[in-house]
Amino acid sequence: MSASTPSAPAKIELLELLAALGTAQWRDFSAAATRHGLTGTQAKVLAHLGGGPLPMRGLADRLVCDASNITGIVDRLEDQGLVRREPSPTDRRVKNVVITSLGREMIVRVRTEMQATHSALDTLNVEEQATLYALLTRLRPPLEHSA
Amino acid sequence: MSASTPSAPAKIELLELLAALGTAQWRDFSAAATRHGLTGTQAKVLAHLGGGPLPMRGLADRLVCDASNITGIVDRLEDQGLVRREPSPTDRRVKNVVITSLGREMIVRVRTEMQATHSALDTLNVEEQATLYALLTRLRPPLEHSA
DNA sequence: TATTGTTATACTCTATAACTATA
DNA sequence: TATAGTTATAGAGTATAACAATA
Numbered sequence: 001m002s003a004s005t006p007s008a009p010a011k012i013e014l015l016e017l018l019a020a021l022g023t024a025q026w027r028d029f030s031a032a033a034t035r036h037g038l039t040g041t042q043a044k045v046l047a048h049l050g051g052g053p054l055p056m057r058g059l060a061d062r063l064v065c066d067a068s069n070i071t072g073i074v075d076r077l078e079d080q081g082l083v084r085r086e087p088s089p090t091d092r093r094v095k096n097v098v099i100t101s102l103g104r105e106m107i108v109r110v111r112t113e114m115q116a117t118h119s120a121l122d123t124l125n126v127e128e129q130a131t132l133y134a135l136l137t138r139l140r141p142p143l144e145h146s147a
Numbered sequence: 148m149s150a151s152t153p154s155a156p157a158k159i160e161l162l163e164l165l166a167a168l169g170t171a172q173w174r175d176f177s178a179a180a181t182r183h184g185l186t187g188t189q190a191k192v193l194a195h196l197g198g199g200p201l202p203m204r205g206l207a208d209r210l211v212c213d214a215s216n217i218t219g220i221v222d223r224l225e226d227q228g229l230v231r232r233e234p235s236p237t238d239r240r241v242k243n244v245v246i247t248s249l250g251r252e253m254i255v256r257v258r259t260e261m262q263a264t265h266s267a268l269d270t271l272n273v274e275e276q277a278t279l280y281a282l283l284t285r286l287r288p289p290l291e292h293s294a
Numbered sequence: 295t296a297t298t299g300t301t302a303t304a305c306t307c308t309a310t311a312a313c314t315a316t317a
Numbered sequence: 318t319a320t321a322g323t324t325a326t327a328g329a330g331t332a333t334a335a336c337a338a339t340a
Contacts, residue, residue: 022169
């Protein structure tokens with residue numbers, strides 16, 4: 001049954017494979033976060049803050065959710081000492097969310113504990129990983145602006 | 148073979164690309180569901196029931212969540228006439244969840260309205276889709292048992 | 295006037311624990 | 318004893334609407 005020649009898989013199959021993989025990937029990430037006392041969303045926020053501070057509004061854009069939700073999410077992260085709010089020097093309406101050193105340690109730990117995803121990638125050799133990366137990169141832009 | 152080999156992307160980059168894609172894919176699916184008055188989870192249940200009836204417990208396994216959650220989820224779907232509960236003929240403890248014809252129409256509509264994902268796939272030619280499908284298939288098994 | 299962040303509200307999804315009716 | 322489904326509860330994420338402070 002396992003056809004070694006995929007001979008143009010139906011689009012719908014590729015779509016659902018992508019969906020199944022995405023779901024599993026998120027589950028893996030969330031499970032790793034839970035092991036460290038975080039929710040998947042909280043860990044995702046920490047990951048987004050790794051590149052530098054972001055205003056509340058910027059986080060809402062990245063999570064693709066209403067801005068009102070960010071208040072509570074950042075509250076809970078701040079309670080755990082993983083981020084802190086800082087007033088913007090240029091716009092007194094804005095609060096920048098900064099990841100703390102503790103938050104940085106946390107997201108590193110979560111990332112290194114995504115066992116399932118790591119082991120899955122190990123089934124591909126370097127050249128295959130490069131091919132996959134190239135194809136996924138071309139898929140990314142249109143999907144990113146989906147919402 | 149793509150001429151542009153990105154010189155062995157770091158594993159972490161491939162990982163995050165996969166995560167970003169999975170997130171976008173789920174967002175696209177959820178948005179399509181919302182346009183039809185469903186949540187992403189409700190639409191996912193309908194998708195799982197497309198292959199035939201499943202007991203409550205079977206749905207819990209597929210959604211990878213506690214069985215107690217399924218009661219409410221199926222309740223809300225039943226209120227909308229998209230599924231119905233049927234007693235199992237062989238085990239009086241079991242209730243099989245059956246998708247209705249209305250439910251079937253609904254999930255078809257949701258699937259055909261995943262605009263972003265469809266347009267993303269269109270950026271790849273048939274051969275590239277086959278290559279991607281083959282690579283993702285090899286990634287699937289270990290990821291599926293992640294939780 | 296428009297934007298940033300917040301609050302209040304309501305709904306859905308989630309896990310845990312305890313219960314029932316079956317097996 | 319074990320399993321299927323339910324109920325009760327509490328926490329988290331989500332959208333909507335309204336508000337104060339600032340631009």
